[in-house]
Amino acid sequence: MAARPTILSLKSVRKIFGTLAAVDSINLDIGEGEFFTIVGPSGSGKTTLLRMLAGMEQPTSGDILLRGERINDLPANRRPTCMVFQSLALFPHRTVGENIEFSLKIRGEARDKRKARALELMDLLRLPQAYYGKNVMKCSGGERQRVALARALAYDPQILFFDEPLSAIDYKLRKTLEKELKDIHRETKKTFVYITHSLEEAMVMSDRIGVMREGKLVQVGSPHEIYSAPTTRFVSEFIGDVNVIPVDVAGDGLLKSVSLKDALKGPVPPKGFTSGHLVIRPEFLRFIGKPSEADNSVSGRLYNEYALGSRIQYQVRVGERVFIVEKLRQQMFTGKLDDEVRIGWDAKDSILVTD
Amino acid sequence: MRRLVQLGQGEKSAIPLLLFLLIGFAAPLLAVIWFSFMPARTFSLFAAPSLANYATIFESTSYISFLWSLGLAAVTVILLALICYPVAYGIVRVFGKWAMLLTLLFTIPLFVSENIRLYGWILFLIKNGVLLGSLKSIFGLELESILFTRTAILLGMVYVYLPFMLFPMTLGISMVPSETRDAAFDLGASRWQVFREIELPLSMPGIVIGFLLTFVLAVGAIAEAKVMGGQRIIPITHDIEIAFTYAQNWPLGAALAVLLMLVVGVLVLLALRRFDLDRFLGRR
Amino acid sequence: METKGQRVRHAFITAWALAVIVFLYLPTVCITIASFTASRYFQFPVAKFGLDWWEKTFNSIEIRQLLSTSISIALCVTVIAVTLAFFGALAFARYDWKGRSIYQKLILLPIFFPQSVLGLALLLWFNMLGLQLSWMTAVFAHLVWIVPVVTLVIAIQVYSFDPALEEAAFDLGATRWQVLREVTLPVLFPGLFSGALFAFLLSWGNFPLSLYTTGADTTVPEYLYAKMVAGYTPGVPVLGTVSTIGAAFLLIGGYGLILAMRRARQSATE
Numbered sequence: 001m002a003a004r005p006t007i008l009s010l011k012s013v014r015k016i017f018g019t020l021a022a023v024d025s026i027n028l029d030i031g032e033g034e035f036f037t038i039v040g041p042s043g044s045g046k047t048t049l050l051r052m053l054a055g056m057e058q059p060t061s062g063d064i065l066l067r068g069e070r071i072n073d074l075p076a077n078r079r080p081t082c083m084v085f086q087s088l089a090l091f092p093h094r095t096v097g098e099n100i101e102f103s104l105k106i107r108g109e110a111r112d113k114r115k116a117r118a119l120e121l122m123d124l125l126r127l128p129q130a131y132y133g134k135n136v137m138k139c140s141g142g143e144r145q146r147v148a149l150a151r152a153l154a155y156d157p158q159i160l161f162f163d164e165p166l167s168a169i170d171y172k173l174r175k176t177l178e179k180e181l182k183d184i185h186r187e188t189k190k191t192f193v194y195i196t197h198s199l200e201e202a203m204v205m206s207d208r209i210g211v212m213r214e215g216k217l218v219q220v221g222s223p224h225e226i227y228s229a230p231t232t233r234f235v236s237e238f239i240g241d242v243n244v245i246p247v248d249v250a251g252d253g254l255l256k257s258v259s260l261k262d263a264l265k266g267p268v269p270p271k272g273f274t275s276g277h278l279v280i281r282p283e284f285l286r287f288i289g290k291p292s293e294a295d296n297s298v299s300g301r302l303y304n305e306y307a308l309g310s311r312i313q314y315q316v317r318v319g320e321r322v323f324i325v326e327k328l329r330q331q332m333f334t335g336k337l338d339d340e341v342r343i344g345w346d347a348k349d350s351i352l353v354t355d
Numbered sequence: 356m357r358r359l360v361q362l363g364q365g366e367k368s369a370i371p372l373l374l375f376l377l378i379g380f381a382a383p384l385l386a387v388i389w390f391s392f393m394p395a396r397t398f399s400l401f402a403a404p405s406l407a408n409y410a411t412i413f414e415s416t417s418y419i420s421f422l423w424s425l426g427l428a429a430v431t432v433i434l435l436a437l438i439c440y441p442v443a444y445g446i447v448r449v450f451g452k453w454a455m456l457l458t459l460l461f462t463i464p465l466f467v468s469e470n471i472r473l474y475g476w477i478l479f480l481i482k483n484g485v486l487l488g489s490l491k492s493i494f495g496l497e498l499e500s501i502l503f504t505r506t507a508i509l510l511g512m513v514y515v516y517l518p519f520m521l522f523p524m525t526l527g528i529s530m531v532p533s534e535t536r537d538a539a540f541d542l543g544a545s546r547w548q549v550f551r552e553i554e555l556p557l558s559m560p561g562i563v564i565g566f567l568l569t570f571v572l573a574v575g576a577i578a579e580a581k582v583m584g585g586q587r588i589i590p591i592t593h594d595i596e597i598a599f600t601y602a603q604n605w606p607l608g609a610a611l612a613v614l615l616m617l618v619v620g621v622l623v624l625l626a627l628r629r630f631d632l633d634r635f636l637g638r639r
Numbered sequence: 640m641e642t643k644g645q646r647v648r649h650a651f652i653t654a655w656a657l658a659v660i661v662f663l664y665l666p667t668v669c670i671t672i673a674s675f676t677a678s679r680y681f682q683f684p685v686a687k688f689g690l691d692w693w694e695k696t697f698n699s700i701e702i703r704q705l706l707s708t709s710i711s712i713a714l715c716v717t718v719i720a721v722t723l724a725f726f727g728a729l730a731f732a733r734y735d736w737k738g739r740s741i742y743q744k745l746i747l748l749p750i751f752f753p754q755s756v757l758g759l760a761l762l763l764w765f766n767m768l769g770l771q772l773s774w775m776t777a778v779f780a781h782l783v784w785i786v787p788v789v790t791l792v793i794a795i796q797v798y799s800f801d802p803a804l805e806e807a808a809f810d811l812g813a814t815r816w817q818v819l820r821e822v823t824l825p826v827l828f829p830g831l832f833s834g835a836l837f838a839f840l841l842s843w844g845n846f847p848l849s850l851y852t853t854g855a856d857t858t859v860p861e862y863l864y865a866k867m868v869a870g871y872t873p874g875v876p877v878l879g880t881v882s883t884i885g886a887a888f889l890l891i892g893g894y895g896l897i898l899a900m901r902r903a904r905q906s907a908t909e
Contacts (some may be wrong), residue, residue, distance in 0.1 A: 055541070056540075075540075076537070076540050077541065077542075077544055077545060083537075083538070085534050085538055086534075087534050089535045089537065090535075091535055091538075091539070091553060092557070102539065103542040103544075106544045106548055106552075107543065151542070152542075363734065363736050364729075364733075364734045364736075365729075365730050365733075365734030365736025366730075368726040368727070368730035368733075368734065369730035369736075369742055371723055371727070372724070372726065372727035372730070372746060372790065373742070375783075376745070376746060376749065376783070376786075376787075379779060380748070380752075380783050382764060383760040383763065383764035386760065386763055387759075387760045387763055398766075400767065438659060441651070441652050441655045442656045442659050445649075445653065445655070446656075449653065450656070457660070459894065460660055460664075461659075461660070461663065462890065463886060463887050463890055464664070464667070466840035466841065466843070466886040467879075467882055467883045468844035468845070468859070468860035468863065469844070470846055470864045470867060471860070471863060471883065472666045473666070474670065474863070474867050474875060474879060475665070475666020475667055475668075475670040475879070476665075476669075477867075478666070478673050478681060479669045481681075483681075484669070485672070485683045489683060489684070492684050514662070514663075546644075567751060568750070571751045571752065571753060572754075575752070575753020575756055576753075577847065578846065582864075582868070592755045592756065595756065595759060596755065596759070599763075608759065609763065612756050612759060615756060616752075616756065619751070619752065623748070627747065632740070632743045632744070632747075633732075633798075636795055
């Protein structure tokens with residue numbers, strides 16, 4: 001990744017509510033013009049973190065630096081940053097135009113100048129100009145999203161924050177808006193900091209992703225790194241269904257699993273790694289005839305199959321364990337339910353992670 | 356067995372209450388209106404209707420009572436708005452878990468007869484009462500009591516109608532989504548701008564209801580002027596009462612009542628016309 | 640966002656609210672003090688305290704008569720008002736029907752109406768109908784103002800009622816009556832209970848409507864008013880104190896009961 005100058009820097013930022021550390025010692029640098037996404041399940045502290053960055057909460061300890069300047073005590077209305085809220089928080093008593101122009105009016109800009117800027121932004125966001133005088137509550141979900149984004153852009157912020165703005169939108173429109181947002185990011189060249197609980201959403205848009213768990217940042221990396229080289233079981237399971245096998249490192253460098261008979265071949269464990277999990281994504285498992293056709297193999301009973309659009313997922317039960325295998329529809333497996341099947345995978349397709 | 360007109364659940368549930376209000380509210384008002392056209396000092400209902408009572412009123416000094424009633428009510432409403440807004444704001448945004456208890460404390464006096472509470476003020480304000488008695492025994496001060504003055508009437512009205520402003524206002528302020536305030540603040544608005552641009556307009560429904568309720572109640576007030584003001588001011592309700600009781604001139608009283616109803620009715624209808632009660636009460 | 644300006648503002652708001660509470664309760668405190676004085680006339684600082692007037696008041700047959708009239712009226716009003724308002728609230732908030740938005744505003748009108756004028760209008764109306772005025776006509780008069788209030792109180796609860804609950808019960812084979820008894824009433828109970836409390840207390844404390852519609856019967860607020868206008872009577876503070884404490888007990892006890900029930904239900908589901 002090309003080195004960018006840092007725009008926002010977090011130094012051991014903590015936020016304590018009562019006895020609970022909602023955000024626990026976060027260190028992070030976000031680059032100029034970057035699309036950075038923080039992903040985490042609900043309750044992981046990501047919203048609290050974002051509210052501190054936007055100036056709506058203050059950290060209990062640690063520093064937030066904007067271009068090297070400490071902004072901990074700068075209230076939200078004086079920070080050159082702006083947020084798109086989960087509820088969008090559009091002003092229901094104002095029209096589309098008045099919503100977009102709000103910050104310009106606050107700054108005391110002239111009416112015609114305000115209107116020109118609003119129309120310009122409406123163009124950028126593909127909102128029809130006729131919507132300028134429309135009641136904002138009469139707009140559809142997608143239109144409201146665009147109004148909220150236009151309102152934030154009108155403020156001309158140095159950083160834009162997004163608090164899961166797409167979470168309440170249906171799947172198809174969400175997919176469209178995700179791409180649109182990435183296009184807007186490209187057009188405006190501004191720094192975007194986005195939070196979501198969906199790693200899938202984060203993958204589509206982000207330059208870099210930070211995964212949060214219980215107030216801590218557990219892994220930061222490019223979408224590709226997060227997908228193909230997760231460092232913990234938590235991160236590997238976050239993207240979707242994966243096969244996770246608890247393993248111990250035996251003396252000969254082989255991996256021993258309590259639940260499986262044979263030793264497993266996998267990546268070479270790093271120094272000091274004694275126990276953890278072997279992660280295999282379902283698309284890397286395949287149905288085979290003989291054990292010799294793959295580095296590792298197990299045999300079990302085909303329990304059920306699920307059609308997931310372009311792919312088919314199979315559940316194979318091996319003793320107490322459940323394995324999931326995914327095949328493209330064109331490469332559908334032809335076995336019948338309750339058949340004895342053998343599945344296998346190669347060592348290079350598995351990842352070793354800590355707990 | 357199909358009935359000719361199929362009534363829905365809604366209509367069926369509404370009918371008992373509507374019938375009751377027809378007999379208990381609409382009919383009495385119509386009776387008052389009809390009576391106001393009867394000749395003065397009669398109890399008959401079947402004389403030839405005339406405008407004589409209204410003519411009498413416009414020639415008399417009743418308009419002074421009207422002006423007093425409306426003026427006092429207006430001042431009461433303004434004072435109440437100033438007193439209640441910070442409290443309502445606090446209940447919604449500041450007091451947190453104490454808000455429940457405070458609401459209960461503000462509710463209790465509502466259920467004690469206003470006479471009793473006004474009487475408490477007399478005991479507080481009267482010569483040798485709690486206030487002046489304390490001042491005298493502690494500081495040796497001897498002051499005039501404000502009891503039986505216009506100030507005392509105003510005090511009584513503000514006191515009695517306080518909850519009727521406070522609760523609608525609280526409801527109104529609680530309707531402002533806190534994220535819209537955060538958003539405005541985030542977009543660079545100052546405290547005052549957030550208040551003027553977001554909070555005030557969005558809580559307006561509750562504020563209007565509070566204004567309306569307290570104004571109507573204050574216009575109809577009768578006990579405050581008598582108990583606290585010692586008849587220093589004669590409100591219009593007092594004129595109406597006199598006409599119905601001592602003067603035994605029901606048609607004149609009815610005509611006065613009709614005029615008062617007109618003022619109040621126009622105000623209420625204007626304010627309620629474009630009001631979405633579902634949103635206000637159900638927060639949908 | 641705990642800034643200094645905000646702390647100052649919050650401190651001001653808290654102080655202001657406390658001052659308003661003192662303002663609200665000041666007269667009640669004065670009445671309570673007065674009820675415990677032993678002398679015929681009230682003077683502050685009080686020279687001598689005593690329970691004499693409490694004794695005299697409660698031994699008086701007249702006062703007992705007053706209390707029984709007031710309670711009878713309030714109980715009748717409560718029962719009738721809650722029944723009428725329950726259906727009224729369903730029409731207000733539960734069902735979608737054509738006349739609903741007009742209906743919602745119509746039933747508000749009695750609330751937005753000067754009560755003293757309403758009392759006189761009802762007096763005239765009863766007279767036209769040739770009705771003998773008594774505590775029963777007062778019940779009717781109270782209802783005109785109280786039913787709309789109670790309807791609003793119950794409607795607020797109805798708004799949060801999910802109609803799917805009733806549909807689910809129907810679907811599971813319940814009759815209309817069983818749905819009402821097993822689902823609708825229990826779920827709406829807190830609203831009905833609050834409505835009943837409001838009805839009872841508003842009727843108990845009402846003066847302007849009672850004044851013109853009770854005829855020969857007298858309620859506590861009417862009696863107090865008559866005595867107050869006539870000059871100082873030591874029985875007045877006693878009755879006032881009883882009235883205030885009674886209202887507070889009913890309210891706090893009532894809401895305590897609702898909270899306790901809610902807590903019991905929560906701990907049962909855990």
